[in-house]
Amino acid sequence: MHVFESLPEFRAWRKTVEGTVGFVPTMGSLHEGHLSLVRLVRARCNTVVVSIFVNPSQFAPTEDLAAYPRDLARDLDLLAAEGVDGVLAPGEDVAFYPDGFSTWVEVDGLTSRLEGASRPTHFRGVATIVAKLFHVVQPDVAVFGQKDAQQALVIRRMVRDLDFDIDLVLGPTIREPDGLAMSSRNAYLDPHERAAAAVLRRALDRAEALYEQGERNASNLKAGMMEVLDAEPLAETNYVSIADTDTLEELGAIKDRALVSLAVRIGLPRLIDNCILPPGGSLYDDERRPHVARS
């Protein structure tokens, strides 16, 4: 496995690579969710590249950039065991944000809702670093996790709008035995909070159960979820949403498909989770464009 701190050295190696390249961008602190994404591209591409970069531009000044968990040595061991070919891990922010940096990729509309409502510059940071990584890595396939559903939609919008010739693949959310979606931020939870955090998945279960019983009204579905969330004293709900899976506009009733998502603060971290209704669907199921997610 080749590990590169330097962008020019990575680029030089990239030019020697033949066949298809699959790419998994990460902020490190890897867990089974990330590794499942690595396996998805490992099965599809000749060469697998993973980036590890805690991107400062997607954190607000009040957020947890400095505290974000980092363990490069452990991350590299995990990636080597998955047969990853190249890792781009520039330790210094300046590699991607030199003096005078002033260009941003902005996705309008989609980014102002849900996560974007409380994190107004977050998706600008995400779209910009992903565009930069796409230019450096030049992948044929890139994979994102459904756990960060809005991010996956923002990246898809950017890939379509800016004509990136990259197939996007969406990996399913990987969960702990009690249903908690895996996230690097789960490391912030103390044991009581960790137990309480399972409430997010239980709220989604309630929405699925109500849907299966025939409920299509979004207010009623959200009220059912809030009932579950309100029963957990450590949970402070930020939002519960039932939205269009393409535009993220809130729905009054589910006609076709919907993204059910929620953000809940439990102790320090703000956790997010989501599911698709009808149950079992994937966020990218509505693919129509040929150059996106052919699998």
Add this chain to the structure above:
Amino acid sequence: MHVFESLPEFRAWRKTVEGTVGFVPTMGSLHEGHLSLVRLVRARCNTVVVSIFVNPSQFAPTEDLAAYPRDLARDLDLLAAEGVDGVLAPGEDVAFYPDGFSTWVEVDGLTSRLEGASRPTHFRGVATIVAKLFHVVQPDVAVFGQKDAQQALVIRRMVRDLDFDIDLVLGPTIREPDGLAMSSRNAYLDPHERAAAAVLRRALDRAEALYEQGERNASNLKAGMMEVLDAEPLAETNYVSIADTDTLEELGAIKDRALVSLAVRIGLPRLIDNCILPPGGSLYDDERRPHVARS
């Protein structure tokens, strides 16, 4: 010469191209200025690609999008005579701006000055279409003209900030015998206005002459230029600027190098021109980064 209206057909052809690809993005209505850029990349690259697309997103609603001169048949004849290999000429705006389009590349700072002051969304449109074209064409080298100096700086900033692996080359301004910089918009000038339009170059000549006499104070240099411009009754000066060649910040005095630029309305069109002081320099002379303009 291959001519493509369809992006997917262009992409399929692009995948068959071996060796280096040089790219000249244009809005058509080609003149010797464009052809000089074609020759610059023709000399450097195995394959030359030219795009012809009147990009709606860089025109404000009040500007001349509908009236912008178009003559595809003539343009293709000129390009064929220059040995161009591939032309991307999507006739319909929808090829690049489909329903739901909502992603923009924004370069901060640089874009708010000079042209950006009176055309606030212009450079957002330019940066976005150029990023899109770079993704479709995937050039090794792209060339821009110094006549649109601010555009050349905005594109260089974008290429650096977003880590495009593209060498930028700057072509010198090509002029009519009386000094008027070639521009598709010169076609709007009636004979009297056409004669008056030579005043832009004469104002730049005055700045050069004053500089050669030892004048370094920007106010004095600009006053000299205004004297020339005010003597031409058909000229309505929009701005005269003496600015840093990297940041476009206005200078009080020229220590090292400066971009002298001006915008002047003559009849209908608003014409722009510029030169570098000390005379004879090029806007990209201060290259320091290895992946830009190696020639």
